[in-house]
Amino acid sequence: MTEKTPRLRAALEAVPTYKPGKPAAADGPVAYKLSSNENPYPPLPGVLESAVAAAGSFNRYPDMACTGLMAELAEHFGVPLTHLATGTGSVGVAQQLVQATAGPGDEVVYAWRSFEAYPIITQVSGATPVQVPLTEGDVHDLDAMLAAITDRTRLIFVCNPNNPTGTVVRRAELEAFLDRVPSDVLVVLDEAYREFIRDEAVPDGIDLYRDRPNVCVLRTFSKAYGLAGLRVGFAVAHEPVAAALRKTAVPFGVSQVAQDAAVASLRSEKALGERVDALVAERTRVAAALAGQGWTVPESQANFVWLRLGELALDFAAACERAGVVVRPFPGEGVRVTIGETEANDLFLRAAEEFRKEL
Numbered sequence: 001m002t003e004k005t006p007r008l009r010a011a012l013e014a015v016p017t018y019k020p021g022k023p024a025a026a027d028g029p030v031a032y033k034l035s036s037n038e039n040p041y042p043p044l045p046g047v048l049e050s051a052v053a054a055a056g057s058f059n060r061y062p063d064m065a066c067t068g069l070m071a072e073l074a075e076h077f078g079v080p081l082t083h084l085a086t087g088t089g090s091v092g093v094a095q096q097l098v099q100a101t102a103g104p105g106d107e108v109v110y111a112w113r114s115f116e117a118y119p120i121i122t123q124v125s126g127a128t129p130v131q132v133p134l135t136e137g138d139v140h141d142l143d144a145m146l147a148a149i150t151d152r153t154r155l156i157f158v159c160n161p162n163n164p165t166g167t168v169v170r171r172a173e174l175e176a177f178l179d180r181v182p183s184d185v186l187v188v189l190d191e192a193y194r195e196f197i198r199d200e201a202v203p204d205g206i207d208l209y210r211d212r213p214n215v216c217v218l219r220t221f222s223k224a225y226g227l228a229g230l231r232v233g234f235a236v237a238h239e240p241v242a243a244a245l246r247k248t249a250v251p252f253g254v255s256q257v258a259q260d261a262a263v264a265s266l267r268s269e270k271a272l273g274e275r276v277d278a279l280v281a282e283r284t285r286v287a288a289a290l291a292g293q294g295w296t297v298p299e300s301q302a303n304f305v306w307l308r309l310g311e312l313a314l315d316f317a318a319a320c321e322r323a324g325v326v327v328r329p330f331p332g333e334g335v336r337v338t339i340g341e342t343e344a345n346d347l348f349l350r351a352a353e354e355f356r357k358e359l
């Protein structure tokens with residue numbers, strides 16, 4: 001008789017595997033990782049000290065309610081404590097949002113291509129993903145997303161700026177969209193890259209959520225704040241959504257090291273601003289250089305750029321790797337390249353130029 005294996009949920013069979021950005025090789029010519037939209041800078045002033053001090057007590061569980069961090073966030077963003085929830089990175093909070101709203105038979109709508117965790121967390125909950133293609137210009141097609149809403153729709157992600165294209169949805173169109181989404185469907189504005197936006201027509205989700213009980217804003221300490229490895233993100237939402245997030249959280253999910261580092265990061269606003277400005281200046285330089293080389297690059301408001309290379313995506317990524325930078329290819333679609341340190345960006349631009357000459 002053959003041994004039976006434990007019965008797993010059938011929904012898991014269709015779940016795609018999350019592909020992390022490839023690391024830079026420890027030896028050989030590859031030196032820079034531009035594949036995960038990480039921040040190239042070391043921790044902000046005071047952050048490492050706070051983290052190290054907290055590490056001395058890691059025989060204890062962290063403060064489960066994240067009291068200090070929640071208080072700091074409430075003050076920083078001018079929102080009530082009851083409207084906040086933290087989690088293990090904003091992807092952790094996104095997963096809690098799907099768990100709280102959608103199960104088998106329910107639908108989760110999002111643009112595609114967008115953040116690759118959306119299909120995974122949707123299907124882990126047993127819900128059905130509804131992917132709405134981006135427009136020709138790689139922007140969210142909000143009219144098509146509205147048309148995709150059915151009576152089974154429970155949650156809609158709007159990734160602004162969109163990963164991996166860097167494109168944005170502006171105030172007028174987003175407000176018109178929100179006005180038309182049924183009030184019992186949760187709209188999640190995923191603003192993981194918010195700090196890199198310089199286009200003033202892009203709204204701050206925290207302004208939009210205030211008088212819209214079905215809007216939730218997701219933010220993270222992983223990108224501009226440079227705490228990707230510590231796993232801390234948060235949501236701003238009205239009750240009962242924020243309360244549902246506190247219920248679905250993994251107990252003690254955010255370590256004390258992460259909590260204290262996040263508080264210290266919020267108190268380092270000036271240094272944060274300088275670093276983000278420097279990365280934005282590099283983004284402008286990289287985008288202009290690519291345009292000068294003849295590439296068509298959608299305008300990015302994030303810390304990465306997108307090249308729609310189609311079938312050439314893998315070849316291009318291999319050429320970059322030979323030149324010393326690891327980028328993120330999406331086979332058959334394009335390549336996403338994080339804005340990193342100046343030397344890394346220069347190596348990437350040189351590789352792009354060489355590749356272009358060979359076309």
Ligand SMILES: Cc1ncc(COP(=O)(O)O)c(C=O)c1O
Pocket residue numbers: 036037088089090091092115159162163190192219220221222228231232233
């Ligand atoms: C759009 C978007 N949202 C959320 C995340 C999750 O980031 P984290 O879980 O590190 O906060 C990412 C990370 O790449 C992202 O690109």
